[in-house]
Amino acid sequence: MSKTIFITGASSGIGKSTAIYFASKGWNVAATMRKPINETELINYDHIKCYALDVLKEENIQQVFEMALKDFGAIDVLVNNAGYAALGPFEAATKDQIVKQFDTNVIGLMSVCQQFIPYFRKQKSGTIINIASVGGRLTFPLYSLYHGTKWAVEGFSESLSFELRPFNVKVKLIEPGAIRTDFYDRSPDTLKKEGLTVYDAYADRISANYLKAAAAAPGPEVVSQIIWKAANSNNFRLRYAVGSGAPFLLFLRRVLPDAWFMGLVRMFLNKE
Ligand SMILES: NC(=O)c1ccc[n+]([C@@H]2O[C@H](COP(=O)([O-])OP(=O)(O)OC[C@H]3O[C@@H](n4cnc5c(N)ncnc54)[C@H](OP(=O)(O)O)[C@@H]3O)[C@@H](O)[C@H]2O)c1
Numbered sequence: 001m002s003k004t005i006f007i008t009g010a011s012s013g014i015g016k017s018t019a020i021y022f023a024s025k026g027w028n029v030a031a032t033m034r035k036p037i038n039e040t041e042l043i044n045y046d047h048i049k050c051y052a053l054d055v056l057k058e059e060n061i062q063q064v065f066e067m068a069l070k071d072f073g074a075i076d077v078l079v080n081n082a083g084y085a086a087l088g089p090f091e092a093a094t095k096d097q098i099v100k101q102f103d104t105n106v107i108g109l110m111s112v113c114q115q116f117i118p119y120f121r122k123q124k125s126g127t128i129i130n131i132a133s134v135g136g137r138l139t140f141p142l143y144s145l146y147h148g149t150k151w152a153v154e155g156f157s158e159s160l161s162f163e164l165r166p167f168n169v170k171v172k173l174i175e176p177g178a179i180r181t182d183f184y185d186r187s188p189d190t191l192k193k194e195g196l197t198v199y200d201a202y203a204d205r206i207s208a209n210y211l212k213a214a215a216a217a218p219g220p221e222v223v224s225q226i227i228w229k230a231a232n233s234n235n236f237r238l239r240y241a242v243g244s245g246a247p248f249l250l251f252l253r254r255v256l257p258d259a260w261f262m263g264l265v266r267m268f269l270n271k272e
Contacts, residue, residue: 002047004028004072005231006065008055008112009082011039013181014131017220018079018227023047025228030068030075055082055108056100065115074123077231078116080109081131085146085183087207088191089199097189098145105149110156120169127170129230130157131223134177134246138253138261141206141269145191161238172230172237177244178217184210202270209269217244 005022009015010031019031023045031042032053042048049071053064069075083105086097113128120126135143136150154173161171181187226242241247253261 001073002026002028003076004030004068004074005077005079006030006032006068006075006116007079007081008032008053008108010042010050011035012186013183014176014179014220014223014227015079015081016042018081018224019048020045021221021224021228022231028072030064030072032064032068055112056103058111061111061115065119069119075116075119076125077127077129078112078120079129079131079227079231080112082108083131083149084187084189085143086189086191087142087146087210088203089142089196090144090191092191092193092196092199093145097191101145101189102149102152105146106152106156109153113160117164117169121164121167124168126168127172127231127233128157128160128164129172129174129227132157132173132175134175134241134249136173136175137250138265140210140265142191142203158238161236165236170233170236172233173239174223174226174230175239175241175246175250176223177242177246177249178210178213179223179243180214180217180219184214205271206269209271213244 005027007015007019010019011033019029019042023029027047029048030051031048032051033039034054036050036052039050042050051064051067053060086093086101109130130153132153133150135147136154139147157171157173164171222243226240230240241250
């Protein structure tokens with residue numbers, strides 16, 4: 001029988017690419033997204049079914065979980081992928097922007113986990129794959145809120161993995177480096193405050209360097225391949241770094257003193 005994967009945020013980027021990758025391998029895919037009405041690509045695949053899911057809507061999560069379970073009979077893997085970045089100086093963020101960033105990337109992910117955990121626990125198998133980031137173990141400028149969320153996802157997932165292991169439920173963290181998706185242009189929530197101009201030159205310089213890095217970065221397929229590896233793994237390995245020198249960056253972060261690593265970040269991102 002074909003296995004089934006449930007993905008959040010499958011309308012673009014890593015989520016969409018992963019839906020296509022798993023379908024091409026014969027898996028059933030519950031591709032969830034905020035506006036399936038706009039989806040023109042995934043609907044053409046026999047193995048993919050699209051569902052409307054906004055991870056901020058608690059009651060929506062239960063409904064869609066039950067629909068997918070009914071449609072496919074069982075679910076083997078959950079991929080918590082939905083997320084975006086608030087980008088800009090923290091001082092410019094409104095309370096709503098702060099709350100939405102954490103609600104989406106952290107609380108939304110946790111709510112989806114809570115929906116799946118009792119099911120996986122009773123089934124005595126299942127894999128939860130949380131899309132974190134290299135930015136869950138190191139930081140770059142102007143992404144303070146985003147990093148806050150991804151560091152939270154790292155800590156949450158690592159701790160969760162202890163308590164689910166006795167039930168044969170695996171928890172995996174995917175840690176992409178820069179990946180060429182809508183993450184850098186369509187999706188960010190730009191933090192700007194009227195009259196607060198002191199950060200502008202710095203923010204423009206850093207943002208331009210992010211866009212350059214994104215343009216040179218690999219496409220989302222490299223992440224889908226690693227998600228495939230994690231989904232099919234028979235062991236309890238927790239972390240999978242992928243793309244744009246991610247393993248090397250994390251290695252440097254581990255071995256260098258804070259001041260050296262942060263000095264390197266300043267040097268590379270601050271340049272004109
Ligand atoms: N690209 C990178 O360099 C990179 C690096 C490290 C980690 N990541 C992580 O990878 C994940 C996917 O990002 P991506 O690069 O593929 O960017 P993307 O193309 O912008 O995709 C983000 C997806 O999340 C969805 N989303 C946002 N808020 C949502 C909500 N409330 N409910 C449901 N879905 C929601 C978006 O839906 P809409 O289409 O409706 O907006 C979209 O489908 C994110 O968690 C991101 O933090 C990305």
